[in-house]
Amino acid sequence: xxxxxxxxxxxxxxxxxxxxxxxxxxxxxxxxxxxxxxxxxxxxxxxxxxxxxxxxxxxxxxxx
Amino acid sequence: xxxxxxxxxxxxxxxxxxxxxxxxxxxxxxxxxxxxxxxxxxxxxxxxxxxxxxxxxxxxxxxxxxxxxxxxxxxxxxxxxxxxxxxxxxxxxxxxxxxxxxxxxxxxxxxxxxxxxxxxxxxxxxxxxxxxxxxxxxxxxxxxxxxxxxxxxxxxxxxxxxxxxxxxxxxxxxxxxxxxxxxxxxxxxxxxxxxxxxxxxxxxxxxxxxxxxxxxxxxxxxxxxxxxxxxxxxxxxxxxxxxxxxxxxxxxxxxxxxxxxxxxxxxxxxxxxxxxxxxxxxxxxxxxxxxxxxxxxxxxxxxxxxxxxxxxxxxxxxxxxxxxxxxxxxxxxxxxxxxxxxxxxxxxxxxxxxxxxxxxxxxxxxxxxxxxxxxxxxxxxxxxxxxxxxxxxxxxxxxxxxxxx
Ligand code: HEM
Ligand code: SF4
Numbered sequence: 001x002x003x004x005x006x007x008x009x010x011x012x013x014x015x016x017x018x019x020x021x022x023x024x025x026x027x028x029x030x031x032x033x034x035x036x037x038x039x040x041x042x043x044x045x046x047x048x049x050x051x052x053x054x055x056x057x058x059x060x061x062x063x064x
Numbered sequence: 065x066x067x068x069x070x071x072x073x074x075x076x077x078x079x080x081x082x083x084x085x086x087x088x089x090x091x092x093x094x095x096x097x098x099x100x101x102x103x104x105x106x107x108x109x110x111x112x113x114x115x116x117x118x119x120x121x122x123x124x125x126x127x128x129x130x131x132x133x134x135x136x137x138x139x140x141x142x143x144x145x146x147x148x149x150x151x152x153x154x155x156x157x158x159x160x161x162x163x164x165x166x167x168x169x170x171x172x173x174x175x176x177x178x179x180x181x182x183x184x185x186x187x188x189x190x191x192x193x194x195x196x197x198x199x200x201x202x203x204x205x206x207x208x209x210x211x212x213x214x215x216x217x218x219x220x221x222x223x224x225x226x227x228x229x230x231x232x233x234x235x236x237x238x239x240x241x242x243x244x245x246x247x248x249x250x251x252x253x254x255x256x257x258x259x260x261x262x263x264x265x266x267x268x269x270x271x272x273x274x275x276x277x278x279x280x281x282x283x284x285x286x287x288x289x290x291x292x293x294x295x296x297x298x299x300x301x302x303x304x305x306x307x308x309x310x311x312x313x314x315x316x317x318x319x320x321x322x323x324x325x326x327x328x329x330x331x332x333x334x335x336x337x338x339x340x341x342x343x344x345x346x347x348x349x350x351x352x353x354x355x356x357x358x359x360x361x362x363x364x365x366x367x368x369x370x371x372x373x374x375x376x377x378x379x380x381x382x383x384x385x386x387x388x389x390x391x392x393x394x395x396x397x398x399x400x401x402x403x404x405x406x407x408x409x410x411x412x413x414x415x416x417x418x419x420x421x422x423x424x425x426x427x428x429x430x431x432x433x434x435x436x437x438x439x440x441x442x443x444x445x446x447x448x449x450x451x452x453x454x455x456x457x458x459x460x461x462x463x464x465x466x467x468x469x
Contacts, residue, residue, distance in 0.1 A: 026179070028177055029177055053405070054402075057412075
């Protein structure tokens with residue numbers, strides 16, 4: 001599984017980097033920055049799913 | 065309120081968000097409309113549409129082609145011909161449309177980004193502790209008046225570099241702007257004068273004595289090498305005061321109101337403060353304080369609703385947040401909800417610029433309150449009163465402290 005972050009949709013609600021700081025950070029404007037690339041570990045999948053489930057703009061997807 | 069209004073008999077066809085029934089408890093009305101409408105209409109305010117489903121609120125918030133943010137607070141009048149036109153509007157960026165909106169917003173994002181805001185945690189916590197200390201050993205306190213209202217005022221004054229003592233003044237400004245929606249245009253303009261005089265003085269003082277604060281930041285900011293116009297700086301300063309105070313005051317108040325009535329939730333947070341962040345998101349969802357407005361740009365048919373140019377849209381983020389098609393157990397408050405895409409801070413390009421600040425204030429306010437008062441209840445349930453208008457929260461909230469730590 002991988003994370004897909006769509007920065008066109010991101011409005012900087014900041015839910016992802018608060019909930020899953022190992023996977024996401026914020027840039028200087030408060031938008032999301034992805035900290036990992038490639039395949040996720042099981043634990044990371046759980047963290048990524050949590051972030052995706054709380055992003056109001058549907059900017060995050062966990063994809064196969 | 066100066067004018068007596070005719071009570072609403074059917075919210076589906078004669079909606080009014082200032083009706084006492086809506087002010088007292090809007091949630092059952094939203095639920096009824098969701099089943100029957102789901103977009104209510106009203107001839108009040110010159111014509112208004114009220115979506116109550118998440119999908120419609122989201123679609124309209126994201127559709128800047130058909131809807132303008134030129135005015136986001138519903139009043140009897142429309143912005144006059146001499147009001148600053150779209151896309152800039154009176155209070156950038158909230159009143160701005162694309163393409164100007166992105167420019168006005170981008171300018172301020174860094175000042176409200178987590179890195180900047182997190183540095184205010186100590187200040188916010190100190191302020192909360194001082195307010196609690198000032199309550200002494202009173203058995204009954206007013207959590208809205210003695211506590212919640214002071215926190216956002218203290219923080220925004222600190223950020224803008226304004227005296228902490230001016231807090232009462234700011235709240236009166238907010239009242240003039242937000243709650244005076246039904247005053248005739250001329251009276252509104254008159255009422256607005258002290259606000260204008262205050263900020264003109266502040267800007268002059270900052271021009272003479274630049275400081276390391278947001279006011280100086282705005283005065284020195286530029287767009288493509290050009291300083292911001294005075295009206296832009298002025299409008300943005302007022303926006304920050306208006307947008308930051310009643311909103312967060314309401315959010316903190318509603319959270320305490322909930323905990324006072326739900327001792328099991330309070331006990332869980334006292335035992336495990338690490339649940340506070342998810343509880344805050346759930347309080348924001350269930351008791352979302354802010355409803356915004358849009359104006360219809362041109363005649364337009366939205367899902368069979370014949371919208372006319374300059375009709376209002378009442379953009380109910382609180383209604384979206386209670387939509388059972390979008391949330392499981394939408395009417396229940398579940399403080400450890402793990403899937404919560406709530407829209408309390410709006411959706412799309414106008415997402416609340418102050419959301420990091422608001423969250424910091426809520427976090428410190430709740431942490432300090434429940435640390436000091438691990439048990440409390442409503443002292444007088446019928447004495448609680450809520451604000452009227454587009455920002456909803458308790459304005460009188462008598463709390464009996466049952467245990468002090
Ligand atoms: C819990 C507290 C708050 C809530 C619920 C809230 C809610 C909202 C909502 C729903 C919007 C979207 C407006 C729209 O779509 O037209 C918004 C925008 C905005 N808010 Fe907040 N707000 C809060 C606190 C704050 C604070 C503390 C500040 C700053 C001091 C602030 C500043 C702004 C600004 C500047 C905008 C306009 C952003 C833009 O148009 O790009 N808000 N807020
Ligand atoms: S939660 Fe969504 S909108 Fe918010 S910062 Fe993360 S990706 Fe962006």
